[in-house]
Amino acid sequence: MRIIDQIREMRCWSEAGRRESNHIVLVPTMGFLHEGHLSLVREGRKRGDRLVVSVFVNPTQFALNEDYTAYPRDLERDRGLLEKEGVDVLFHPPVEKMFPKGSQTTVEVERLSPLLCGAFRLGHFRGVATVVLKLFNIVRPHVAIFGSKDYQQLQIIRRMVEDLNFDVEVVGSPIVRGKDGLAMSSRNAYLSQEERQAALSLSRSLRKAESLVRQGERESGRIIHAVRAEIEKGPLARVEYVSLCHPASLEKVEKIHDEALLALAVWIGKARLIDNTILKA
């Protein structure tokens, strides 16, 4: 596996690959890899013949009061995991090369960004969309893989690619969970044992909603109430939002007609956790 930290070298590698008609796949990550990330890597393997994984903790997607500095990092461990998966390139650019002094151009996906997580993390999706577009411009992948754990992010990237006519296929990959049901996340590293136990209420609440819908419930208000109640049973969880919305526009829905996205964000101690499921009527 080649480790590239220079933008120019990354670009040359991709250009050479394209000249040889290689199909290039990119999996963008912030590192501290877990099985969720590795599932994207394995999906990527199937979809092309050259696989690039970027590890870049993007400062522009963290607000000032957020955990940019504390965000867990372990490049050596990530490198070992990616090597085992047969990744071709680990792209790990330095922050000052990705965002040199004076850079001022950003990408704003106007209507999707302020919804759901965007209402609480101001500027977050501007940072995400901008860094992903930069990674696309540097790596020039044919295919890019994103997890549906970050459902809103996936929709925003799809919208951006469509709106800006970027020639890349965006692939969404399912949420990977631990045996206990907790969606894998680098931020789970912040949880104590007791907090991890409390965090199980997130996936439990989603299963509860699915069961209500199976029993015929269609009213968003009642489903959201039941989800909140399940999470708030424990003293350690603080709900940031629970929302039922249209799976593409992410606009709130009052009732489930065909299918709807149930998305939530919950604080457990220092960890802000998100999870979601599609509810089908």
Ligand code: AMP
């Ligand atoms: P992150 O390193 O958290 O920015 O995530 C990098 C990519 O991995 C994103 O596309 C995430 O949606 C995806 N990802 C993170 N956790 C999971 C998970 N539990 N299941 C599937 N994909 C995930």
